[in-house]
Amino acid sequence: MIFHSLDYIFFFLVVLLAHWQLPRRSQLWLLLVASYYFYGYVSRAWLIPFAFTTTLDWTMGRLMEAKPARRRLWLSLSVVSNLSLLCWFKYRGFFIENIQGILADFGLAPAPEVLSLIVPAGISFYTFQSMSYVIDVYRGHMLACRRLDDYALFVSFFPQLVAGPIERAPHLLSQVLTTRSFPWSTATRWFTLILWGFLLKVVIADHSALVANKVFSIRDATFPILWSGVFAFAIQILADFSAYTAIARGSAGLLGFDLMENFRHPYLATSPADFWRRWHISLSTWMRDYIYIPLGGSRGTKARATRNVILTFLISGAWHGAAWNFILWGLYWGVLVAADQAWGKRWRPPPLIAVPLMFGLTCIGWLMFREQDAHYLIQHFQLNPWTAPASDWHIAGFLTAKTFLLATPILLHAWWDLKLRHRYPNWDRLPTQILLSLALFTLILILRSPESSAFIYFQF
Amino acid sequence: MDPARRTHLKHLALYGASVLLPPTFWRESAPPPPTDAEDKPERIEEHWFTGGKPLFSRTPLNKLIREKPEVVFLGDSMVKAWIDPEKLSALSSQRVSTLWQPNSTSSRWYLMFKNYVVRSQVRPRRVVFLFRNAFWHLPAYKVDGPFWHDIERCMPEMNDPVITRILGDQRRRDMGKVDRFITEDAYPIQQRQDQTANLLEATAARLIGQDPDALRPLINDRLGFTRFRQTLSVETGYHTGLQDAPFTRDPTKTFLPHIIDLARKEGIEIFMLRVKRRPNSGTDSPDSPEMARYISDLTTYFAKENVPYYDFTPDPLINDSMYAEGDHLDLAHTAWFSEHLYQTLGKEIFGK
Numbered sequence: 034m035i036f037h038s039l040d041y042i043f044f045f046l047v048v049l050l051a052h053w054q055l056p057r058r059s060q061l062w063l064l065l066v067a068s069y070y071f072y073g074y075v076s077r078a079w080l081i082p083f084a085f086t087t088t089l090d091w092t093m094g095r096l097m098e099a100k101p102a103r104r105r106l107w108l109s110l111s112v113v114s115n116l117s118l119l120c121w122f123k124y125r126g127f128f129i130e131n132i133q134g135i136l137a138d139f140g141l142a143p144a145p146e147v148l149s150l151i152v153p154a155g156i157s158f159y160t161f162q163s164m165s166y167v168i169d170v171y172r173g174h175m176l177a178c179r180r181l182d183d184y185a186l187f188v189s190f191f192p193q194l195v196a197g198p199i200e201r202a203p204h205l206l207s208q209v210l211t212t213r214s215f216p217w218s219t220a221t222r223w224f225t226l227i228l229w230g231f232l233l234k235v236v237i238a239d240h241s242a243l244v245a246n247k248v249f250s251i252r253d254a255t256f257p258i259l260w261s262g263v264f265a266f267a268i269q270i271l272a273d274f275s276a277y278t279a280i281a282r283g284s285a286g287l288l289g290f291d292l293m294e295n296f297r298h299p300y301l302a303t304s305p306a307d308f309w310r311r312w313h314i315s316l317s318t319w320m321r322d323y324i325y326i327p328l329g330g331s332r333g334t335k336a337r338a339t340r341n342v343i344l345t346f347l348i349s350g351a352w353h354g355a356a357w358n359f360i361l362w363g364l365y366w367g368v369l370v371a372a373d374q375a376w377g378k379r380w381r382p383p384p385l386i387a388v389p390l391m392f393g394l395t396c397i398g399w400l401m402f403r404e405q406d407a408h409y410l411i412q413h414f415q416l417n418p419w420t421a422p423a424s425d426w427h428i429a430g431f432l433t434a435k436t437f438l439l440a441t442p443i444l445l446h447a448w449w450d451l452k453l454r455h456r457y458p459n460w461d462r463l464p465t466q467i468l469l470s471l472a473l474f475t476l477i478l479i480l481r482s483p484e485s486s487a488f489i490y491f492q493f
Numbered sequence: 494m495d496p497a498r499r500t501h502l503k504h505l506a507l508y509g510a511s512v513l514l515p516p517t518f519w520r521e522s523a524p525p526p527p528t529d530a531e532d533k534p535e536r537i538e539e540h541w542f543t544g545g546k547p548l549f550s551r552t553p554l555n556k557l558i559r560e561k562p563e564v565v566f567l568g569d570s571m572v573k574a575w576i577d578p579e580k581l582s583a584l585s586s587q588r589v590s591t592l593w594q595p596n597s598t599s600s601r602w603y604l605m606f607k608n609y610v611v612r613s614q615v616r617p618r619r620v621v622f623l624f625r626n627a628f629w630h631l632p633a634y635k636v637d638g639p640f641w642h643d644i645e646r647c648m649p650e651m652n653d654p655v656i657t658r659i660l661g662d663q664r665r666r667d668m669g670k671v672d673r674f675i676t677e678d679a680y681p682i683q684q685r686q687d688q689t690a691n692l693l694e695a696t697a698a699r700l701i702g703q704d705p706d707a708l709r710p711l712i713n714d715r716l717g718f719t720r721f722r723q724t725l726s727v728e729t730g731y732h733t734g735l736q737d738a739p740f741t742r743d744p745t746k747t748f749l750p751h752i753i754d755l756a757r758k759e760g761i762e763i764f765m766l767r768v769k770r771r772p773n774s775g776t777d778s779p780d781s782p783e784m785a786r787y788i789s790d791l792t793t794y795f796a797k798e799n800v801p802y803y804d805f806t807p808d809p810l811i812n813d814s815m816y817a818e819g820d821h822l823d824l825a826h827t828a829w830f831s832e833h834l835y836q837t838l839g840k841e842i843f844g845k
Contacts, residue, residue: 039675217501221508228512251720252818258715409722428712430701431694438697463504470512478516478680479689 034074036280037234044071049287053215061186061209064288068189072154079153082118083189089114090163091184094170094177104171111167119160122152127355155195157352161319163188166202168323175203183209192284196277198295198315205290213289221466223286228473230279232442233272239482240439241269244432249403255421257429259413263396265436266403271299272443274313298447300395303387304377305369308395316352320345335375342374343367353402358410362401369394442476516680549649553592553605557613562590564843567605568623570595571768574821575623577831584835585843590617594643598628598635600656603748604647611759612649620756621764621842625820630787632659632747655751722818744794753798764842765795765802769811770820803838 034041048067052060073080093111097104120128166187169175178184187206193199216223248254248262278295285292295314302308309317325345331338343364350363382390404410454460494502557565564587566576572593581589592605602622610620628634636644644656698705744750756763767788788804795802805811810833815826822830835843 217498217505220501220505224508224512247716250722251716252722253720406722424711425715427701427703427708428715431697431703431708431712434697434700435694438693438700463508467508467511470508471515474512475516479686480693481686 034071036277037231040074045284052288057212060213061182064191065182065186065189068186068191068194071191072189072194075154082122082153082156083159084185086115086118086160086163087185087188088181090167090188091178091181093167094184097167097170098177108167108171112164115160115164119156122156124351124355158197158199159188159194161316161352162199162201165199165319165323166206169202175206178202178206190285190290192281192288192290193292196274196281197313198278198281198293199319200292200315201319204293208290216286216289220287221463221470222461223283225283225466225470225473226279226286227283228470228477229446230276230281230283231477232473233276233279235477235481237439237442238269238272238276240480241265241272241436243482244436245269245403248432252409254413254416255425256416256418257421257426258432259400259416260396261429261432261436263400263403264433267300267392267396267399268436268440268443270399270402271296272440298450300392301388301447301451302391302395303384304381304391305366305373305394306377308391309366309370316349320349324348331374338374339371342371346370356405357407358401358405362398365398365401369398549608550646553609554613557590557592557609557615557617560590561588561615562617563587563619564589565592565610565617565620566590566623567592567602567610567620569593569597569602569628571623571625571820574817574827575768575830576834577828580828580831581835581843584832585839587843596635596640597643599624599632599748600636600660601644601647603655603752604644604653606752607653607755608647608649610761611755616759617761618844619762619764619842621766622752623766623768625768625770626784627787629744629747629749629791636660655748659746659748659751720818744791749794750798753800763800765800767802767804767806768820769806769808771813771816801841803841 034044044067048063052063055063069080072083090111093107096107100107166175166178166184170177178187183206186209187200187202190200190205190209242265244265245262248258248265251258254262275296278292282292282294293315297311297314299308299312302311325341328341328344329337330341344367346363346367347360348363349366350359350361353359353362381387400413401410404413564581564585566572566578566589570593572591573595576591578589578591581587592609594601594605597605606620610617648656694709695705698708752763792802811830815822815829817823
């Protein structure tokens with residue numbers, strides 16, 4: 034089920050109303066059933082690997098406490114099983130296709146055609162979330178969850194199931210285990226946040242997608258047209274992903290849960306490391322805690338620290354998708370962050386220069402992320418700005434200006450958040466919330482894109 | 494209920510009403526539908542809650558009335574990419590028009606024939622349907638969601654019995670009554686969408702010192718479908734989507750019998766013209782056994798119904814270099830094919 038659909042709105046309202054009429058244990062069961070219904074809405078087959086991961090990791094957690102001497106074995110079983118499942122669904126086709134390609138290069142007959150599997154939506158998200166629980170129990174950071182239904186709700190909680198934020202057990206599972214009450218004082222804020230999410234998705238992301246998709250569909254993009262498309266994609270992916278997080282946080286908030294923030298104005302970052310402290314925070318911190326630090330982090334020699342950074346970002350790239358462009362994108366960020374760590378301390382440009390510079394570097398990354406055809410990617414990097422005709426500059430200017438106008442609410446939000454909010458501590462009173470929500474709702478009605486697409490991060 | 498909770502509840506109700514209701518009262522301020530006499534839409538009134546269906550688009554109807562064609566070529570974007578009506582008019586000394594809608598399939602072709610060609614009372618002598626491969630045998634292809642909206646734009650009435658009979662449950666899959674009520678009746682403010690989109694584009698153009706009207710055709714040309722990559726062309730959707738649509742090899746379960754009956758009743762001669770897909774462009778290539786069986790069934794059916802059928806797929810003169818993107822010919826070869834068509838079938842189609 035997708036958030037920006039009437040199906041979700043009705044589903045959520047029914048769950049919300051029923052939820053607050055029930056006692057605590059029944060609330061959890063309702064949320065669990067609702068979450069499985071939500072996830073199986075598109076394909077019931079997706080529930081099989083999902084339920085398997087849940088049951089396996091809960092069992093491994095319990096075994097770690099029951100038989101602590103073999104903790105490492107239970108952890109290995111969990112990690113291997115989870116990663117195998119993820120690889121089977123997500124990376125199997127990628128590996129086989131590449132092996133076939135190599136065989137074909139050597140003139141060997143390729144294997145039979147790869148059976149294409151539909152990758153269950155959000156498999157990377159829930160696998161990482163569930164794995165983090167097992168690792169935390171293994172490390173002794175938390176006790177194993179007693180009840181399977183409580184754990185199942187932690188993994189399946191529908192607002193954040195398909196595209197995060199990737200929650201940690203100590204944060205979300207503890208909320209599952211406590212008694213919650215309806216957030217009377219903050220309810221309108223959560224509704225406003227949901228409306229903000231809808232605006233980001235159906236107005237900003239979907240409109241920008243029209244521009245980006247068009248540019249990445251043509252075969253002879255010139256320098257200005259290409260980069261106007263990359264700019265549109267940069268806005269699209271920020272609006273799209275942060276929209277999901279906003280709707281997820283708003284929906285969870287109304288159900289009495291607090292989900293972590295996933296974005297903190299990432300295009301205002303002043304360095305590569307700063308960008309990852311602001312973009313997809315739940316994944317960045319997951320990578321830091323469960324991959325980068327276990328690899329050794331910044332300890333040891335410079336070469337070792339650099340290797341750890343690059344390896345972590347390579348894995349992050351592969352997490353995003355089974356394609357070479359994502360791996361290249363991960364490598365690119367790994368190199369940027371490693372270079373920043375090595376030389377960034379010597380000199381940092383002032384924010385007025387650092388922010389646009391970082392945005393430019395981010396856009397180069399988005400070009401690798403968006404362009405899945407290696408032939409075109411190489412062609413894009415060879416484009417010469419001086420050979421583009423004047424008419425293409427006009428078109429690119431127009432597309433950029435249109436995207437920029439669409440992105441105005443994001444800029445206003447950043448300005449408000451960073452410069453104004455602290456001056457108005459009582460900004461979230463009812464009249465303000467009403468005016469803000471009315472403005473958002475009206476903008477959604479009159480500006481929503483004629484074409485809507487699924488959330489980009491659903492595919493991961 | 495304790496007073497604090499009651500206050501919160503009142504606040505919540507006030508919040509909900511204040512956000513959701515005002516836009517519904519802006520109904521009167523919504524701009525009226527276009528009043529251009531030539532393109533006056535017809536509004537269909539229906540029960541409250543189901544709302545009205547989308548306005549019937551009269552533009553194609555008015556085009557036919559204006560052009561009074563003797564021969565009409567009808568279909569999807571293939572018509573645009575393969576037929577040059579001016580060239581054919583010049584060659585045949587007959588008035589030739591095209592009637593095409595991108596992404597349309599047989600359900601809309603039936604409606605276009607019925608509600609535009611027949612309804613226009615222009616009575617062209619001949620109508621030529623251009624199609625590719627399996628399109629006739631996929632009556633339920635591209636009829637849901639936004640496609641259904643486009644289908645309704647071709648229907649002056651609320652329902653079309655043939656559409657209902659053939660598509661059954663396929664129709665309105667994504668456009669339920671509640672969706673329709675919310676998007677078209679509760680919040681008619683959405684009618685401002687076109688205005689707002691135009692304003693946004695005009696502002697963007699002015700920001701860079703350009704005239705929006707001059708920029709629009711430039712963009713349409715530069716980012717148009719003829720520039721699309723082969724693998725990402727609009728036609729890719731056809732290849733992938735075909736697998737999802739119910740396929741029937743029985744022509745009587747498609748829109749074909751209804752088109753043929755209607756044509757006979759109206760005294761319009763119809764022709765079926767199968768154009769050549771880009772060689773080796775798709776999974777449903779003309780060479781596949783499944784496609785061969787299907788075309789064989791189709792040919793038999795056309796012969797039985799005395800519908801002239803011409804197939805350009807074996808034509809060796811049409812080669813890969815003539816295509817722009819997908820199955821679309823480039824502009825030069827659109828004119829070339831029109832001449833080729835006239836030379837090959839001029840006598841049959843134009844009676845010369």
